[in-house]
Amino acid sequence: MALPYDPQQIESRWQEFWARERFAAVDTAGAKDLYMLMMFPYPSGDLHVGHGRNYILGDCLFRMFLMQGRQVLNPMGWDAFGLPAENAAIKRNIHPREWTLANIARMKDQFRRWGILYDWDKEIASCEPEYYRWNQxxxxxxxxxxxxxxxxxxxxxxxxxxxxxxxxxxxxxxxxxxxxxxxxxxxxxxxxxITEYADRLLEGLDRLTDWPEKVKVMQRNWIGRSEGAEFEMRVAGRDDLAFQVYTTRPDTSFGMTFAVLAPEHPLVGAITTPDHSAEVGTFVERVRRTTEIERLSTEGVVEKRGVFTGSYAVNPFTGTPVPIYLADYVLMSYGTGAIMAVPGQDQRDWEFAKAYGLRIVRTVQPPDGWVGEAYVDDGPAINSQWLDGLYKTEAIERATRWLEENGIGRRRVHYRLRxxxxxxxxxxxxxxxxxxxxxxxxxxxxxxxxxxxxxxxxxxxxxxxxxxxxxxxxxxxxxxxxxxxxxxxxxxxDTFMDSSWYYARFINPHVRDAMIDRGRVARWMPVDLYIGGVEHAILHLMYARFLYKVLHDFGMVPGEEPFTVLFNQGMITAKSSVSGKLEKMSKSKGNVVAPDALIARYGADTERVYTLFMGPPEKEVEWTDEGVMGAHRFLQRVWGLQDIVAESAGRVGEPAATEQVLVAMHHTVKRVRDDLARYHPNTATAAMMELINTMAQHQSSASGSALREAYETLLRLLHPIAPHITEEIWRILGHDGSLLRAGWPSFDAELLAKQQVTLAVQVNGKLRATVDVEPGLDARAAESVARAAVAKWLDGKTVVKVIHVPDRMISFVVRG
RNA sequence: GCGAAAGUGGCGGAACUGGUAGACGCGCGAGACUUAGGAUCUCGUGGGCGCUGCCCAUGGGGGUUCGAAUCCCCCCUUUCGCACCA
Incomplete structure (x- = not known):
């Protein structure tokens, strides 16, 4: 009998072994193979099992790549500047650097206890002068x-x-x-x-085919490109005064019934007539006191607030004067800070016009039966002189050209990005x-x-x-x-500066006389696989893409994009003891599961198995203690297989059972390979659980050599997920060295292809029988076997059609 | 309000391209071993019925198809993102 499975006895020993053997060390002077990276963390000190998810996933992939013989750069460092350290300094009278370094030490130890391997020779802390000098x-x-x-x-x-x-x-x-x-x-x-790079940041997204669509959509919205026209509005009776307005709908200009300036617009003072100045002054002051957040908040129905300036602006399309208002829904920070208001085609203008009793003129014909207020969709232009009858696209083009030809305005692109x-x-x-x-x-x-x-x-x-x-x-x-x-x-x-280029420094963290070693960076960039939370979808990933383009323009890095594949792992949630609902783990929610107690009781391998098994890593999943037990039980069964292998040693066994074990083994190799390749360690783990079920089923009938071969294969497949226990058993089985150098198993495709397949037999789309047949059976043979199996369903009917999907199913369409 | 993603047993989730829905695990039930067990092992486990078999089931309703969890249309719910962007 093997000794009982005791993670405490084995885990730290293997952690020391891996560190000593420097499995993760890579010389970037050599050729590039693969560069994978997890977003470097802020060293807050306390890691919980939710944080573990992305590091454990990364380590699982890293170990698999290593076993497949690849040269993988997999560094780790610290986004070490930031407010919490300074707040800690104020509160506890400890220097931010000291606080930060202590946290780094704790987190590094946490990574070690999770069994996670990094190339620590390349460690970076952004708070060190040797790093931040290059920011400067x-x-x-x-x-x-x-x-x-x-x-x-x-x-x-x-x-x-x-x-x-x-x-x-x-x-x-x-x-x-x-x-x-x-x-x-x-x-x-x-x-x-960054606005100078807005278009490049936008276009680059189209080429990032291996980024989540969600992130790309968020970045597109954030950049907020809009095409339109800008034109001049003269103030009636004041030859010295004019302002620019921006619109995406120049085709609706004939429907302008007023104009609006942002309250902060520089012309407000000059435009306001004496009899309106008191009112305007009060309004501007009131707006100034509200924060932008309050101003833009839209709890419930938004009340459009504004004030008349007493002046009029001339609509260049019609020559008609329209009143100039100030309103808080026009922002100085977007466009020109002034708009032409067309209530017939813009809902905000509509509401304002209703509130202040202003005229409404439709310039786009809404469809019959239209009951809404402002009509923003396409339709023929009306009340618009020479635009009448034209549809939106054509009308916009004509109106824009007219502005350009008459020297009043021009095409203009605006961005939401600041x-x-x-x-x-x-x-x-x-x-x-x-x-x-x-x-x-x-x-x-x-x-x-x-x-x-x-x-x-x-x-x-x-x-x-x-x-x-x-x-x-x-x-x-x-x-x-x-x-x-x-x-x-x-x-x-801003500390986002630090995290915008650190991935390039990792390639050559100790080069003293330059920000980066261009030769090495030219070879190792871009990062092939970047793993991190979706909370960085905009800020970090946009800034990093921006600075990388800047570095590219400086001739320092290859290509325009730093991260080829982006993988966003989902959150781990747990029942909050405060709200009773599932929420992201945090101290204030009272739902943090600390790894320390978990590792002490079950071991790091159990946490790793459970973390990777609980669901696909891109999805949000709930942490439960029962699930942890299941993962632990699985590892205990893996451990216990030692006895089965020992007891069966030398046994010839029954050919059928032996065959089943070997087929299951090859099948598992294929499934694990495919599942890990698409970042689904959850189904890979399930496949391995099936393999041990099969082994247990045939433990007293299969040959000893087949059981041992299957066991050793299992250990190799399982190593990326549960590294400590597999190394330990591998050693107990008499192997020297590490599984990391034992190679990745391959499968016998021919053997798998030879296995009998189960054909589903359907009649009129309903499953009526299944038959086991040789693979590759042709349509005619398959049909005759299938007919026999569903004879009672075909009896007295006419078969009008037979559909045969080789090795999968056969379907009879019958009548009568 | 706009946009995106997702809704599958008691629960977490499988089903990769339209082809045997519910793999694997949890929980639950029965049994074994035990002085005992919240340990371990074995078996069972979507619902229903006239139970060798059949019927119903992937949020709801329609559709396409020999065949739909998967494709199309409408609706509901949840989560996330944006939220006066002219």
Missing amino acids: WLFNRMLEKGLAYRGKSPVNWCPSCKTVLANEQVVAGACERCGSIVEQRDLEQWFLR DWLISRQRYWGTPIPVVYCERDGIVPVPEDQLPVVLPTDIQFGGSEGNPLERSASFTAATCPKCGKAARRETDTM
């Missing part, structure tokens, strides 16, 4: 090319933390950290000109490498003075705002141009 270097290159700029823009500002916040740091209009209501402020900030605001008034990030000189203005820090390193003489807590501003040693700088005293920029970069 790249920033300066982009500054040179005009791709980075300092500009004024309304931004989210937390009055209590005294910093700009990213949109994702604003939760329901409030600061995620302190809960203060976030304000909109016009501030000078650093931006990257430039990327990268400034953060925070300590724990990459310092933006510029200084402000009284004489020379904004001066980038020259390359030989990089990196601009974060100072360590920092007091966290106590006072508010960016601690960098209070560091005299940091802010005091000399101007690289004139050598006089200058002030150093204290903004740091």
Whole structure:
């Protein structure tokens, strides 16, 4: 009898062995084979079984690739800058770096205990100067090319933390950290000109055939390209005043009955007549005080709010003056901040017109029986002079051409995408490498003075705002141009900058004199398989695609896209003890399953098997304790097969049973190969469970050699999923070394092709019998066997048609 | 509101291209071994009926087809994304 299965005894031993043998080490000086990558994590310290999902999936694929003899680059690192470290510093008076490094150590240990292998020689932590200096270097290159700029823009500002916040740091209009209501402020900030790449980011999506459609749709919507026309509206009686409006429906211009400016529009002051200025002033002030979030929120029916300016603008198509309003539904940040309002064809304009008693003129004929309000679909133009009778596409084209020919307007493409605001008034990030000189203005820090390193003489807590501003040693700088005293920029970069190019650094993490080693990167990029959560569908993946295109334009990387295949794993949910519903694991929901206790009781292999078995990895699945037990039972049965193999050693066995075991074995090899190739370890595991069921069924009748062969094959197939137990049994069976070097099993296709097949026999589409036949049986022979099997259904009927699908089914269509 | 994805036993899920629906696991039932077992092993397990057999079943309703979980149309539900984008 084998000893009982005791994961505690075996797992750490194999973890040490794998690390010692450096199975994951790859020399990128050599030729590329495969580059796979999991999105590098923020080192928060605490990992739960939900986090484990994508790392375990990645490790499963990695081990399979290794066994198949491939050279796979599979690195891991840390997205190590960010707010939580700084908050921890304030709360617990520990330096962010110390806190971060401690978390990294914990997480690394967690990976080890999960049995996950990475090429740790290539580890990167983005908070280290040797990494972030290249953020700075790249920033300066982009500054040179005009791709980075300092500009004024309304931004989210937390009055209590005294910093700009990213949109994702604003939760329901409030600061995620302190809960203060976030304000909109016009501030000078650093931006990257991602809008210049909008069309390339959009077109590139079409070529990403191995990305989830969902992610591509989200990115397309985010970029929000729209084609239209922009034209000038003159203010009636004021020859000096005119503004531009943007529309996607120039064909409806004859139906314009008013115009609307955003309340922040620069012309508001000039346009407002004295008798309306009090009202306008009140309105503008009111809008200014509401945050963008409130303004755009649409709980229930939206009330369109606005005010008349007292002025009129001339519709260039008709020469008619129309009243100019201000309204909060027109945003300064989109298009020109001014629109022509055509209530007949636009629902928002319709509602506004109704609310303020403005005229409505239809310029597109709705179909008979139309009962809605604004009609936005296609139809012949009406009330539109020389456009009358034309349909939408043609009418848009004519109207646009008319604007161009008369010098009033032009074709224009607009995007919803805004430039990327990268400034953060925070300590724990990459310092933006510029200084402000009284004489020379904004001066980038020259390359030989990089990196601009974060100072360590920092007091966290106590006072508010960016601690960098209070560091005299940091802010005091000399101007690289004139050598006089200058002030150093204290903004740091958005951490998405770090994660936008780290995948290229992994190929050559220690190159000192360059951001990347171009030769190696040219060979190893792009990443062949990128695994991560769908929560990064837009931000990270859009920024990374943008910066990769920039690097491409700098001649530094091959191709235009960094990630060939994107795989989004689904969440693991569990019943929340707070809400009682299934929710994503989190401490606040009280539904976190910590791996430590689980591993202590059942072992890491059990967690891995269960994680991979519970459902297809791209789907959301529920964690249950019963399911864990099932996975553990499976491993115990695998362990117990040692006895069956030992007892049957030397037995000749019955040929039929032996054959069944061997056929099942080959069939399993094929299924596991196919299932893992399409990232379905759940069905691969099921196939292996079937194999052990078959082995158990024939444990006392099959030959000893067949049982042993099947067992050893099973161990190899199972290794990527349950690496520790399989290595241990492999060793017990008398093999040296590691399963990772034992090769991946192949199957005997001919043997499988020779097996009897079961034909389904249908009569009028209903299953009436099944017959076992030789494979490849021709139609006539199959028909005669099938006829016999369903004779009672054919009796007295006329067979009008026979459909034969070789080796699958035969169907009789009968009448009478 | 718009867009996308998904709805299969008591539960998680199989069924890859229209061809035997429910693999595998959980749970449940019966039995075995046990002083005992929430351990282990074996067998059974969609529903119904006149039970060697047949009928009904993949959210609901229609359709195409010899044949539909799979394709088409309408509706319902859930989840996710976007949400005044001119």
